Amino acid sequence: MLKSISNQSDIHELSIQQFFQHLRNEVMQATDIRIVANKLLLESNGATVSFELYQELIRRQVNGLGHEIYVRGVKDFSLAPLSYGFQIIITSTEGDTFEKDIILYE
Known part of the structure; x- marks a missing residue:
């Protein structure tokens, strides 16, 4: 018999840890990184990628578009x-x- 994951907190923690991994990878590829008004802005391939809190979501946008x-x-x-x-x-x-510290390498 299979046991399903019932602890919502564990699922949420996994989701956040995956977000930290993805963000670290994007930061490593960025040519410029700024924090403006609690929004993370990454310059990459001529585009500005942002991460911010929107309602109860962390969302990513490219050049202010998408969701x-x-x-x-x-x-x-x-x-x-x-x-x-x-x-x-x-x-x-x-x-x-x-909490996660993202280290910037030269």
Whole structure:
């Protein structure tokens, strides 16, 4: 008999960890990285890619267009510059907090 995953918190944590992995990969390919008004802006291949909190979602847009959802159930999304990169702090609507430091390599 198969046992299904019933803990929504575990599924949400996996979703956020996958987001952190994807974001790190995009940051590695970016030619410029900025944080403006709690929005992450990445310059890549002549386009501006943004990640931001929109309602209870973390979404990705390219040149201000589209609406690609990366994480649902987000209460707070904050970005803080660090001397070696930046920190992301995500708080879920369930009250769980996830932090990740993204290191910028030259």
